[in-house]
Amino acid sequence: xxxxxxxxxxxxxxxxxxxxxxxxxxxxxxxxxxxxxxxxxxxxxxxxxxxxxxxxxxxxxxxxxxxxxxxxxxxxxxxxxxxxxxxxxx
Amino acid sequence: xxxxxxxxxxxxxxxxxxxxxxxxxxxxxxxxxxxxxxxxxxxxxxxxxxxxxxxxxxxxxxxxxxxxxxxxxxxxxxxxxxxxxxxxxx
Amino acid sequence: xxxxxxxxxxxxxxxxxxxxxxxxxxxxxxxxxxxxxxxxxxxxxxxxxxxxxxxxxxxxxxxxxxxxxxxxxxxxxxxxxxxxxxxxxx
Amino acid sequence: xxxxxxxxxxxxxxxxxxxxxxxxxxxxxxxxxxxxxxxxxxxxxxxxxxxxxxxxxxxxxxxxxxxxxxxxxxxxxxxxxxxxxxxxxx
Numbered sequence: 001x002x003x004x005x006x007x008x009x010x011x012x013x014x015x016x017x018x019x020x021x022x023x024x025x026x027x028x029x030x031x032x033x034x035x036x037x038x039x040x041x042x043x044x045x046x047x048x049x050x051x052x053x054x055x056x057x058x059x060x061x062x063x064x065x066x067x068x069x070x071x072x073x074x075x076x077x078x079x080x081x082x083x084x085x086x087x088x089x090x
Numbered sequence: 091x092x093x094x095x096x097x098x099x100x101x102x103x104x105x106x107x108x109x110x111x112x113x114x115x116x117x118x119x120x121x122x123x124x125x126x127x128x129x130x131x132x133x134x135x136x137x138x139x140x141x142x143x144x145x146x147x148x149x150x151x152x153x154x155x156x157x158x159x160x161x162x163x164x165x166x167x168x169x170x171x172x173x174x175x176x177x178x179x180x
Numbered sequence: 181x182x183x184x185x186x187x188x189x190x191x192x193x194x195x196x197x198x199x200x201x202x203x204x205x206x207x208x209x210x211x212x213x214x215x216x217x218x219x220x221x222x223x224x225x226x227x228x229x230x231x232x233x234x235x236x237x238x239x240x241x242x243x244x245x246x247x248x249x250x251x252x253x254x255x256x257x258x259x260x261x262x263x264x265x266x267x268x269x270x
Numbered sequence: 271x272x273x274x275x276x277x278x279x280x281x282x283x284x285x286x287x288x289x290x291x292x293x294x295x296x297x298x299x300x301x302x303x304x305x306x307x308x309x310x311x312x313x314x315x316x317x318x319x320x321x322x323x324x325x326x327x328x329x330x331x332x333x334x335x336x337x338x339x340x341x342x343x344x345x346x347x348x349x350x351x352x353x354x355x356x357x358x359x360x
Contacts, residue, residue: 269323
């Protein structure tokens with residue numbers, strides 16, 4: 001399933017960029033940079049994390065719901081997606 | 091499709107309760123109630139709106155993805171769900 | 181305090197518009213409109229509720245923190261604002 | 271300002287823990303762990319990032335609004351806080 005592996009590589013690259021953003025926040029805190037700047041970096045990290053999460057949700061919907069191999073897998077994939085949606089909609 | 095109609099009734103009842111909460115906020119603003127109280131009412135309305143939205147998303151996933159009648163409908167239902175997810179994950 | 185009253189009128193007008201949006205959602209549910217349309221209306225209501233909440237938070241910060249009459253009032257106003265922030269950042 | 275430095279140390283420790291969570295997500299993606307597990311780890315990272323952000327906002331409110339040294343600093347600190355609030359309430 002090279003399709004999945006390629007997607008995985010893209011996701012891993014996104015996680016690494018996000019880690020880089022957190023390292024920037026760590027350095028900004030160590031250098032006692034202004035709060036306002038740190039708050040902007042945190043907002044940007046949140047955007048990156050949300051985008052990454054939306055991409056994993058999209059992949060999950062494609063792989064485990066839309067292209068599920070059995071009805072049981074499709075039901076389980078849907079249930080897992082709903083669990084995530086409920087977490088974010090609280 | 092009595093199943094859908096019954097679900098529809100439940101959702102309509104939730105929308106009406108939420109409208110009632112907004113009327114409470116309107117009255118609180120008119121009576122110049124303390125901000126802190128109004129902010130708590132707003133947070134509670136947000137929770138109600140999120141819960142309602144999660145329920146509509148769940149219904150959509152069940153009806154238009156899980157129990158879609160054709161593959162085309164299932165693909166469209168998924169695409170619509172993703173559009174919503176992306177909106178909330180920004 | 182005509183300033184506050186005028187702001188109050190603006191906020192009441194926003195709550196009423198939001199109530200109008202919910203009535204639209206109620207009618208859409210009654211007419212069994214497509215889920216995708218209802219989900220878009222719900223997302224729009226959420227945006228309106230968030231904007232309204234941000235405006236009340238802004239008013240609270242101005243009135244009860246920035247222009248608090250005593251240090252005690254300022255401390256209390258800050259504590260109330262933090263309570264709200266923590267609710268939304270969960 | 272040892273108070274600030276101590277708070278800074280606590281915040282740095284939180285950023286490092288969050289980086290550790292992201293490393294866990296990176297490993298889970300590399301090991302092609304189930305999506306549902308990765309989605310749970312992402313939700314947990316979001317909670318950690320939100321908690322960290324709320325703490326920085328709290329520190330900002332204390333230092334640059336509540337205990338601002340001048341009225342000008344207090345106004346600026348408030349404006350910066352509102353900018354962040356508006357970002358999160360969109």
